[in-house]
Amino acid sequence: MTEIRTVGVCGAGTMGAGIAIVAARAGYAVVLYDTNADSLERAATQTEGFFAKSVERGKMTEADRDAALAAYTRTTKLDDLAACDAVIEAVFENLEVKRGLLAALHKVCPEHTIFASNTSTLSITEIAGGCGREDRVVGMHFCLPAQLMKLVEMSSGLNTSEAVFAAAWAFCEALGQRPVKTKDAPGFILNYFLVPFNNDVIRLIEAGVAEPADIDKAIKVGMGYKMGPCELLDLVGLDTQVLLCEAFHGVTSDPRCAAPPLLKRMVAAGHLGRKSGRGFFTYDRNAMYGA
Amino acid sequence: MPSYSIVDTGNSRSFPVDHPFLAGAEDGGAVLVYLGIGAGDAWRADGSKTAILVELGTGCLGAVTGESRGEEGSNTLGFARFRVGDGAPSDLVELVRQPHSDAAAIAAATLMLEGAGLEVSLCTDAAGRILDRLLRPYFNEALAKLDEGLATADDMDLTLKLGLGYPEGPIELLERTGLHHHHDVTKALFETYGTRHYAPARRAVVAKQRAARGSGT
Numbered sequence: 001m002t003e004i005r006t007v008g009v010c011g012a013g014t015m016g017a018g019i020a021i022v023a024a025r026a027g028y029a030v031v032l033y034d035t036n037a038d039s040l041e042r043a044a045t046q047t048e049g050f051f052a053k054s055v056e057r058g059k060m061t062e063a064d065r066d067a068a069l070a071a072y073t074r075t076t077k078l079d080d081l082a083a084c085d086a087v088i089e090a091v092f093e094n095l096e097v098k099r100g101l102l103a104a105l106h107k108v109c110p111e112h113t114i115f116a117s118n119t120s121t122l123s124i125t126e127i128a129g130g131c132g133r134e135d136r137v138v139g140m141h142f143c144l145p146a147q148l149m150k151l152v153e154m155s156s157g158l159n160t161s162e163a164v165f166a167a168a169w170a171f172c173e174a175l176g177q178r179p180v181k182t183k184d185a186p187g188f189i190l191n192y193f194l195v196p197f198n199n200d201v202i203r204l205i206e207a208g209v210a211e212p213a214d215i216d217k218a219i220k221v222g223m224g225y226k227m228g229p230c231e232l233l234d235l236v237g238l239d240t241q242v243l244l245c246e247a248f249h250g251v252t253s254d255p256r257c258a259a260p261p262l263l264k265r266m267v268a269a270g271h272l273g274r275k276s277g278r279g280f281f282t283y284d285r286n287a288m289y290g291a
Numbered sequence: 292m293p294s295y296s297i298v299d300t301g302n303s304r305s306f307p308v309d310h311p312f313l314a315g316a317e318d319g320g321a322v323l324v325y326l327g328i329g330a331g332d333a334w335r336a337d338g339s340k341t342a343i344l345v346e347l348g349t350g351c352l353g354a355v356t357g358e359s360r361g362e363e364g365s366n367t368l369g370f371a372r373f374r375v376g377d378g379a380p381s382d383l384v385e386l387v388r389q390p391h392s393d394a395a396a397i398a399a400a401t402l403m404l405e406g407a408g409l410e411v412s413l414c415t416d417a418a419g420r421i422l423d424r425l426l427r428p429y430f431n432e433a434l435a436k437l438d439e440g441l442a443t444a445d446d447m448d449l450t451l452k453l454g455l456g457y458p459e460g461p462i463e464l465l466e467r468t469g470l471h472h473h474h475d476v477t478k479a480l481f482e483t484y485g486t487r488h489y490a491p492a493r494r495a496v497v498a499k500q501r502a503a504r505g506s507g508t
């Protein structure tokens with residue numbers, strides 16, 4: 001296996017920007033690619049801000065920060081990924097978009113380049129299908145926010161070679177992350193458990209069993225969870241929960257994964273959670289998260 | 292905080308050891324609390340009390356008080372301190388109301404429990420209340436996915452701890468607290484809900500069979 005030195009990240013949104021920070025912090029040369037220049041701009045600002053804080057808190061030296069930023073480039077041109085040894089994609093959660101990207105990347109990147117997908121709901125095998133190097137595609141599911149969360153759920157597609165998976169695993173560890181091995185199954189581990197659990201919470205509210213605040217308190221005090229499910233749903237966004245439900249229910253037909261009627265009504269009413277100022281709880285829209 | 296008296300029928304799951312709540316009881320209290328496995332049988336209606344609390348297991352309050360036409364409700368409430376199997380009881384008390392429960396009884400019971408350092412979540416008389424109803428399908432799924440090889444037990448536990456900040460993963464939690472107890476609770480809920488997610492997972496059935504043979508879990 002060729003040593004990984006240069007890492008491409010596709011998609012400079014919420015996840016891509018964070019993953020690029022992880023790679024830069026670990027000492028890799030990073031090329032961040034997005035078709036949208038505004039996303040790249042936003043990612044650049046976030047990255048500089050994040051590294052400035054890291055230096056301030058003594059988690060990174062100024063020299064390391066300068067080196068990381070010097071080796072970090074942004075582009076709207078796919079051809080600029082030609083020197084990458086590994087590419088992690090975090091573009092829109094859409095099978096056609098991801099497949100199109102991997103097929104185009106296959107033409108641009110050298111033969112040895114490993115492709116990793118950060119998909120939450122799609123199949124790694126399906127994303128890899130037809131890209132031209134199905135044996136070199138792995139699932140690498142980071143958690144939000146990627147720059148703070150260590151966990152990465154790693155999976156192989158049906159055609160992924162064992163050597164590539166092993167190389168991707170070593171790469172993940174070299175990124176300073178904690179990989180866990182799972183399967184190319186809907187939602188991997190986290191979302192497989194979380195999405196239907198959260199739906200059950202919504203059904204409990206809909207059935208009038210308890211108020212959101214009582215459910216959150218029960219979970220936090222009874223189980224020691226840091227966040228209650230209603231708080232978490234408001235943070236993730238109720239519209240996102242609907243999308244997750246549609247993706248999982250479409251594949252598994254598990255009734256627990258079907259979007260509960262109350263969830264759909266709340267989204268229809270514009271109660272999307274924190275981002276709209278109201279979900280299961282109400283929020284002061286000017287308040288900073290975590291404040 | 293209202294004064295309260297305790298009728299202890301023995302083997303309370305909510306208060307297996309000394310607790311400030313037990314120490315704070317006095318004779319002739321305004322609230323009467325029935326504790327222990329015989330709480331439901333010992334219960335007597337008494338309109339002179341501000342509230343009467345009956346400790347519940349997996350059963351419903353309606354099985355104690357009777358119910359009809361959705362019009363049930365009085366000064367009698369149900370409660371249980373949440374606890375998984377042999378694990379220590381948490382500080383969370385699920386306080387069970389019926390459609391027409393007295394608001395004054397709920398307020399007094401809440402103050403009394405909070406006065407003893409406990410936290411209270413109010414819920415209706417649903418099978419499994421809040422937590423067992425939400426958690427048992429998750430536990431069964433985790434056990435099933437372990438059998439299907441989704442991940443090793445360690446990786447599954449680690450994923451939920453690192454990814455969601457849970458203090459403990461599902462497999463280690465169930466094995467620490469007794470998988471056979473999970474079997475009993477989820478089976479009781481299965482009777483009401485009837486969906487496969489409440490049906491005891493294979494590993495829970497095995498643990499129950501082994502416990503029944505007296506060879507532990």
Ligand SMILES: NC(=O)c1ccc[n+]([C@@H]2O[C@H](COP(=O)([O-])OP(=O)(O)OC[C@H]3O[C@@H](n4cnc5c(N)ncnc54)[C@H](O)[C@@H]3O)[C@@H](O)[C@H]2O)c1
Nearest residue numbers: 011012013014015034035036039090091092093119120144
């Ligand atoms: N948000 C989360 O909590 C989370 C967590 C884990 C994984 N994921 C997964 O990560 C991926 C990205 O999610 P996100 O929340 O960061 O999305 P996002 O909408 O914030 O960002 C997506 C970015 O991709 C860019 N993009 C879209 N199509 C592109 C293309 N063909 N080429 C280049 N750039 C393109 C967009 O311009 C945008 O900047 C999805 O697969 C999602 O399922 C999300």
